[in-house]
Amino acid sequence: MRIVSFDYLKEAYGLLNANGTKVSNKRLRRMAYLDVHQNNYTAYELYNNYKKIVNSEAANNQLMVLVIVIGLITAVMLFIFT
Numbered sequence: 001m002r003i004v005s006f007d008y009l010k011e012a013y014g015l016l017n018a019n020g021t022k023v024s025n026k027r028l029r030r031m032a033y034l035d036v037h038q039n040n041y042t043a044y045e046l047y048n049n050y051k052k053i054v055n056s057e058a059a060n061n062q063l064m065v066l067v068i069v070i071g072l073i074t075a076v077m078l079f080i081f082t
Helices: 005-017 025-037 044-082
Strands: none
Touching: 005 025, 005 044, 025 044
16 A cells, blocks of 8 residues: 555544544545545545545635635735725
């Protein structure tokens, strides 16, 4: 099995614990491997729950970054044109 970053595992473990899903370290590594290296896998219900939690957090982070960037661009435009 390929190596998955420890930081990714730690972040995923925190997200799952916050959502009320307790998993063992071995199971977490397997789900992270499936998520990183075989992302079209859908036959495992716990993995589907894991993927939903991790993807929703990633979408929230992308939305926050988008709002910050649009805010910065707007501020720069206002500063330049006024």
